[in-house]
Amino acid sequence: MSDALPSSFVRQELVPERPAPVKTxxxxxxxxxxxxxxxxxxxxxxVSALLLWFLLVPAIRFMLIDAVWTGKDRTxxxxxxxxQTVGACWPFIQAKFSQFIYxxxxxxxxxxxxxxxxxxxxxLLPLLIPRLPAxxxxxxxxxxxxxxxxxxxxxxxxxxxxxxxxxAGLLSGFNDSIGDGGRKLVASGEATAVIGPLLWVIGxxxxxxxxxxxxxxxxxxxxxxxxxxxxxxxxxxxxxTTIIVVGLLFWLTGGFRAGWRPLxxxxxxxxxxxxxxxxxxxxxxxxPIVDTRLWGGLLVTLVVAVVGIVTSMPVGIALALGRxxxxxxxxxxxxxxxxxxxxxxxxxxxxxxxYMLPLFxxxxxxxxxxxxxLIGIALFTGAYQxxxxxxxxxxxxxxxxxxxxxLGLSWAKTTFLVVLPQAxxxxxxxxxxxxxxxxxxxxxxxxxxxxxxxxxLRASFSDPVWSxxxxxxxxxxxxxxxxxVFCFGMSRYSLFVENRLNAHRRN
Numbered sequence: 001m002s003d004a005l006p007s008s009f010v011r012q013e014l015v016p017e018r019p020a021p022v023k024t025x026x027x028x029x030x031x032x033x034x035x036x037x038x039x040x041x042x043x044x045x046x047v048s049a050l051l052l053w054f055l056l057v058p059a060i061r062f063m064l065i066d067a068v069w070t071g072k073d074r075t076x077x078x079x080x081x082x083x084q085t086v087g088a089c090w091p092f093i094q095a096k097f098s099q100f101i102y103x104x105x106x107x108x109x110x111x112x113x114x115x116x117x118x119x120x121x122x123x124l125l126p127l128l129i130p131r132l133p134a135x136x137x138x139x140x141x142x143x144x145x146x147x148x149x150x151x152x153x154x155x156x157x158x159x160x161x162x163x164x165x166x167x168a169g170l171l172s173g174f175n176d177s178i179g180d181g182g183r184k185l186v187a188s189g190e191a192t193a194v195i196g197p198l199l200w201v202i203g204x205x206x207x208x209x210x211x212x213x214x215x216x217x218x219x220x221x222x223x224x225x226x227x228x229x230x231x232x233x234x235x236x237x238x239x240x241t242t243i244i245v246v247g248l249l250f251w252l253t254g255g256f257r258a259g260w261r262p263l264x265x266x267x268x269x270x271x272x273x274x275x276x277x278x279x280x281x282x283x284x285x286x287x288p289i290v291d292t293r294l295w296g297g298l299l300v301t302l303v304v305a306v307v308g309i310v311t312s313m314p315v316g317i318a319l320a321l322g323r324x325x326x327x328x329x330x331x332x333x334x335x336x337x338x339x340x341x342x343x344x345x346x347x348x349x350x351x352x353x354x355y356m357l358p359l360f361x362x363x364x365x366x367x368x369x370x371x372x373x374l375i376g377i378a379l380f381t382g383a384y385q386x387x388x389x390x391x392x393x394x395x396x397x398x399x400x401x402x403x404x405x406x407l408g409l410s411w412a413k414t415t416f417l418v419v420l421p422q423a424x425x426x427x428x429x430x431x432x433x434x435x436x437x438x439x440x441x442x443x444x445x446x447x448x449x450x451x452x453x454x455x456x457l458r459a460s461f462s463d464p465v466w467s468x469x470x471x472x473x474x475x476x477x478x479x480x481x482x483x484x485v486f487c488f489g490m491s492r493y494s495l496f497v498e499n500r501l502n503a504h505r506r507n
Contacts, residue, residue: 103296
């Protein structure tokens with residue numbers, strides 16, 4: 001039997017060469033695999049290209065090619081004849097630029113706004129760069145120290161006994177309010193036959209409460225009079241506050257057993273506060289007061305957006321945790337709060353905060369108009385953030401909390417060190433979406449006499465010096481670019497944070 005293979009199993013000629021593989025990298029590969037890989041995608045690509053052509057080309061021609069770049073009044077932005085096409089009137093933006101940024105803020109004091117913008121950028125940028133050190137110190141400066149400095153720089157004024165004397169005055173006004181209300185209810189009860197006894201009892205209880213508050217206020221009143229006997233009550237208030245806080249810290253940390261470091265840190269904080277008061281002259285009246293009604297433009301937009309974003313997060317976290325609480329009273333209050341604020345439009349909230357909130361504060365205590373709007377926006381946005389955060393909490397397996405409890409961690413440590421960080425990582429897109437929506441909704445504050453960027457733009461249209469057919473489109477194009485830069489920046493940074501935090505999940 002022969003071992004030779006039959007000739008029918010031996011190839012007599014070479015195999016033909018296979019075609020080269022289709023290129024899937026580079027620009028050509030991107031076109032082939034993403035844009036023209038199927039008849040449907042080819043059609044969508046062609047339609048999208050036509051839309052971009054008919055939208056972007058006229059916009060570029062209007063803002064750049066046919067635009068007017070120099071001029072002193074409206075005549076520079078008017079067509080010389082019927083055949084000439086005039087684009088954007090950029091001299092109008094140059095003439096109104098300071099109004100768009102500062103509003104009606106006094107021109108000699110605008111350096112204060114520039115300092116606030118500079119300090120905010122200097123403190124915010126290190127927080128956004130992950131590799132930079134000292135995040136805790138930087139966060140403390142940005143979230144605690146910077147708002148105080150920004151307030152006194154923007155608003156002005158000084159510290160006129162904001163410690164014990166201010167507290168005593170506020171409590172005294174509250175005491176007068178409940179005392180007057182109680183006496184009115186007693187009088188109403190004596191004059192009413194149907195519900196008179198109930199009103200009389202409520203009035204008597206309020207008068208009794210007012211008497212008790214008066215007894216409690218007596219030591220504070222003595223202390224206030226003692227503070228005001230000094231030449232500079234600000235420093236006396238600061239000294240008393242330092243003594244009280246240091247004493248409480250010393251007692252809560254276990255005295256000398258905890259060492260000297262907590263006390264040294266606390267004294268350093270108060271020393272920094274005293275240095276800031278001395279540098280800004282807050283004990284001598286401070287800077288000239290600029291009423292918030294003169295604020296406007298990008299300044300108001302950033303103040304409302306930043307304050308709303310920062311304050312809505314703790315409000316949302318508290319409401320989300322309260323809605324998941326096992327205590328019925330806390331859960332019902334959180335649900336009612338969230339559903340109420342989510343069930344009314346932001347315009348209603350702003351009207352309520354501006355015109356009705358002063359009716360609920362004690363006599364003699366006033367709240368600035370901008371502060372009322374900030375309070376309403378913070379509560380409104382906090383209700384929406386609560387639902388975003390609750391969705392993230394629901395995505396965390398119960399085993400995470402059970403494992404932390406098995407290790408002996410308390411509820412607070414389990415929530416804020418184990419569960420909540422993972423929940424926030426899941427809902428970054430939703431949170432940033434709310435931030436972007438809030439930044440754009442700041443234009444609604446114009447209905448309560450606060451002129452933000454769009455409000456100042458609409459006010460500038462009434463200037464007859466710049467009344468041209470293209471002024472309106474130029475102004476809205478300029479503000480649209482500003483809003484797009486901020487919103488697109490937040491969107492891209494959130495994507496960067498999301499990818500960085502989820503890097504361990506990549507295949």
